[in-house]
Amino acid sequence: xxxxxxxxxxxxxxxxxxxxxxxxxxxxxxxxxxxxxxxxxxxxxxxxxxxxxxxxxxxxxxxxxxxxxxxxxxxxxxxxxxxxxxxxxxxxxxxxxxxxxxxxxxxxxxxxxxxxxxxxxxxxxxxxxxxxxxxxxxxxxxxxxxxxxxxxxxxxxxxxxxxxxxxxxxxxxxxxxxxxxxxxxxxxxxxxxxxxxxxxxxxxxxxxxxxxxxxxxxxxxxxxxxxxxxxxxxxxxxxxxxxxxxxxxxxxxxxxxxx
Amino acid sequence: xxxxxxxxxxxxxxxxxxxxxxxxxxxxxxxxxxxxxxxxxxxxxxxxxxxxxxxxxxxxxxxxxxxxxxxxxxxxxxxxxxxxxxxxxxxxxxxxxxxxxxxxxxxxxxxxxxxxxxxxxxx
Numbered sequence: 001x002x003x004x005x006x007x008x009x010x011x012x013x014x015x016x017x018x019x020x021x022x023x024x025x026x027x028x029x030x031x032x033x034x035x036x037x038x039x040x041x042x043x044x045x046x047x048x049x050x051x052x053x054x055x056x057x058x059x060x061x062x063x064x065x066x067x068x069x070x071x072x073x074x075x076x077x078x079x080x081x082x083x084x085x086x087x088x089x090x091x092x093x094x095x096x097x098x099x100x101x102x103x104x105x106x107x108x109x110x111x112x113x114x115x116x117x118x119x120x121x122x123x124x125x126x127x128x129x130x131x132x133x134x135x136x137x138x139x140x141x142x143x144x145x146x147x148x149x150x151x152x153x154x155x156x157x158x159x160x161x162x163x164x165x166x167x168x169x170x171x172x173x174x175x176x177x178x179x180x181x182x183x184x185x186x187x188x189x190x191x192x193x194x195x196x197x198x199x200x201x202x203x204x205x206x207x208x209x210x211x212x213x214x215x216x217x218x219x220x221x222x223x224x225x226x227x228x229x230x231x232x233x234x235x236x237x238x239x240x241x242x243x244x245x246x247x248x249x250x251x252x253x254x255x256x257x258x259x
Numbered sequence: 260x261x262x263x264x265x266x267x268x269x270x271x272x273x274x275x276x277x278x279x280x281x282x283x284x285x286x287x288x289x290x291x292x293x294x295x296x297x298x299x300x301x302x303x304x305x306x307x308x309x310x311x312x313x314x315x316x317x318x319x320x321x322x323x324x325x326x327x328x329x330x331x332x333x334x335x336x337x338x339x340x341x342x343x344x345x346x347x348x349x350x351x352x353x354x355x356x357x358x359x360x361x362x363x364x365x366x367x368x369x370x371x372x373x374x375x376x377x378x379x380x381x382x
Contacts, residue, residue: 119322184331
């Protein structure tokens, strides 16, 4: 049970902490947005778990997959809204940005954190597991926090060297990876046909290994991605980059002409 | 200026859901039971290049998460409930799966074979 708990933390807590680390580095220093988002997430997660059987029955039994996929899509779209805040002054209101990041964190915690509640709720009442689960929690949380702190420091360094666009790029890569990771949810409920595998790098770096898992969280690495995942990944990453690069170029030229 | 900017996230979101929607067709069903944190049968043989429906019944009083890296599947199965997962079309080979909450005991594999199969556990 100890190892299971550690693995569960690496799989589900690491994505939450990585996102928080990136956003914490990206935003102006303030802890209130994080505290409010954590409280809101805890309440939303409890509501989600309480209603999970009802949600599961939606649309003929595919409600959970749809809700999880939709939350990842929203996180990705909110990452794009963050870039609008960097491009246009009227979108860069501090409170608006806090709201956007707060919702991103809350959605991620609800979608990933609900797994913890299910796990602990299901197994804590078994005898002789409390000690190993608690130990696993401390170990798992310790590993995830250490990685998150390292990533936060790396993001801070990038922000000082290259500016806010660098930390936004980290957020975009993370959100794109999570979005692509959610595509199999639609395939497993037979909503889309996207099972054709693009390549198989299991023997090179499997997702079962620690680095495979870490890369999966950081940029959505998949050892056996489908063609649809590759196409969505490339489009979801390159299109916003091209669009915002062009918009920045256009606004720079526009302000130059006005002067 | 840039009034159309708000459409960017929407358009990209639409792009993400683009895909070929499945054509309605009969899909073979395979049943798997989960009891005492063990899958029965633990090896399921399915035909290659064909989509199949896996119905997993959790007979334990604890939840379990069906997980497979090679199949790219992940699904929570609540205590004493059933869950459905579509897999395939797959190339011949062995695709391992496990229960995320009990990975030491709850283990199994989907064996994909090319030949036409007689499927005793298919319904």
